[in-house]
Amino acid sequence: MPNSEDRCQCRMIHEERVDGARQKALAAEEIENLAQLFKALADPNRLRIIFALEQDEMCVCDLAAFLEVTESAVSHQLRLLRQLNFVTNRRQGPILYYRLTDSHISRLAGLALDHLRE
Amino acid sequence: MPNSEDRCQCRMIHEERVDGARQKALAAEEIENLAQLFKALADPNRLRIIFALEQDEMCVCDLAAFLEVTESAVSHQLRLLRQLNFVTNRRQGPILYYRLTDSHISRLAGLALDHLRE
DNA sequence: TAAATATATGAATAAATGCTCATATATTTA
DNA sequence: TAAATATATGAGCATTTATTCATATATTTA
Numbered sequence: 668m669p670n671s672e673d674r675c676q677c678r679m680i681h682e683e684r685v686d687g688a689r690q691k692a693l694a695a696e697e698i699e700n701l702a703q704l705f706k707a708l709a710d711p712n713r714l715r716i717i718f719a720l721e722q723d724e725m726c727v728c729d730l731a732a733f734l735e736v737t738e739s740a741v742s743h744q745l746r747l748l749r750q751l752n753f754v755t756n757r758r759q760g761p762i763l764y765y766r767l768t769d770s771h772i773s774r775l776a777g778l779a780l781d782h783l784r785e
Numbered sequence: 786m787p788n789s790e791d792r793c794q795c796r797m798i799h800e801e802r803v804d805g806a807r808q809k810a811l812a813a814e815e816i817e818n819l820a821q822l823f824k825a826l827a828d829p830n831r832l833r834i835i836f837a838l839e840q841d842e843m844c845v846c847d848l849a850a851f852l853e854v855t856e857s858a859v860s861h862q863l864r865l866l867r868q869l870n871f872v873t874n875r876r877q878g879p880i881l882y883y884r885l886t887d888s889h890i891s892r893l894a895g896l897a898l899d900h901l902r903e
Numbered sequence: 904t905a906a907a908t909a910t911a912t913g914a915a916t917a918a919a920t921g922c923t924c925a926t927a928t929a930t931t932t933a
Numbered sequence: 934t935a936a937a938t939a940t941a942t943g944a945g946c947a948t949t950t951a952t953t954c955a956t957a958t959a960t961t962t963a
Contacts, residue, residue: 668901669813670863674857675814676926678849678850678856678938678939679843679846679847680846680852680880680939681843681844681847681848684840684841684843684847685843685850685851685938686903687840687841687843688837688843688847689840691836691840692833692836692837692851693833693836693898693961695829695834698832698833700899700901701826701832701894701901702826702827702828702829704825704897704900704901705823705824705826705832705897706824706827706950708820708823708827709820709823709824709826709827710818710950710951711816711817711820712951713814714816714819714820714823715810715811715845716815718809718811719806719809720804721803722802722806722809723802723806725799725802725803725806725911726798726799726910727861727909728796728797728798728817728909729797729798729799729802729803729806730835730911731796732796732797732803733803733806733807733810733955736951736952737952737953737954738796738909738910739910739912739952739953739954739955740951740952740953741908741910742911742912743911743912743952744909744951745911745933745950746911746912750901750931754825757889758959758960760908760909760961761908761909761910761911761959761960762798762845762905762908762909762910762960763909771899771900775893775896776819776897777899777902777913778825778893779819779822779893780811780815780819782822782889782890782893783815783822784819796908796909798909802913805955820951824920827927828920828921829963830921844939844940845940846937846939846940847938854921854922854923855922855923855924856939856940856941857922857923857925857940857942858921858922858923859940860920860939860940860941860942860961861941861942863922864938864942867904876929878930878932878939879929879930879937879939880930880940880941881940882937882940899907900939
């Protein structure tokens with residue numbers, strides 16, 4: 668983990684390009700947030716949850732049946748998606764129905780899918 | 786890891802929704818590919834490489850200087866991005882200049898960024 | 904209020920990830 | 934052809950991640 672004190676010990680062929688990249692670079696925090704967003708989409712089961720909720724809201728045990736994993740696993744995944752505000756829930760008695768917060772995320776996933784399919 | 790033989794031992798409150806989700810679900814392979822795509826974007830340094838290459842093609846050692854990591858680390862990251870066809874390179878003498886294969890990926894990243902910024 | 908149901912959470916664990924170091928390969932130059 | 938330069942690769946390691954199991958919390962029903 669190099670700190671900013673001892674940088675530039677490495678070679679640099681095109682200093683102007685490195686400087687240019689530095690100037691136009693996004694803030695570290697923004698990069699981190701972006702990586703976190705993509706990380707949330709970088710798991711098959713979370714993607715399947717997102718696409719399933721695109722159709723209809725679902726409760727934890729239905730999602731567990733759909734994914735064929737434990738309800739605990741789904742609950743952990745939903746917590747992550749909740750923390751990023753990808754999903755919200757409404758309680759009806761003892762049952763929590765999860766749904767997508769908005770269409771942004773599934774549109775992003777859909778666009779990536781389009782890219783995959785060329 | 787439950788196999789498909791002993792499924793449905795779990796509760797299921799809305800069987801029709803689970804069936805509906807199953808019917809409209811993407812193929813497992815497609816989900817895997819999509820997760821892999823997002824996984825490639827789920828790392829700060831790879832994102833920084835992608836945004837840097839959006840400006841101009843760059844060689845390995847310049848990218849290493851820009852990111853402040855070893856050239857080996859950059860080379861490993863570039864291999865992953867190359868395997869997914871996110872980047873390509875051209876050789877000029879001993880130097881490999883990397884660039885984005887097309888604008889798809891950076892557009893996807895840009896769209897995600899828009900979402901973050903609301 | 905006790906039991907049953909639905910979900911959440913913490914700990915533990917196996918697998919994946921990203922880095923560094925050492926070394927290999929490829930190209931140019933002396 | 935030997936040395937120098939630019940990049941790639943494999944092994945090893947620390948960290949993160951996704952899951953399960955055990956247990957806790959919250960809601961409804963008997």
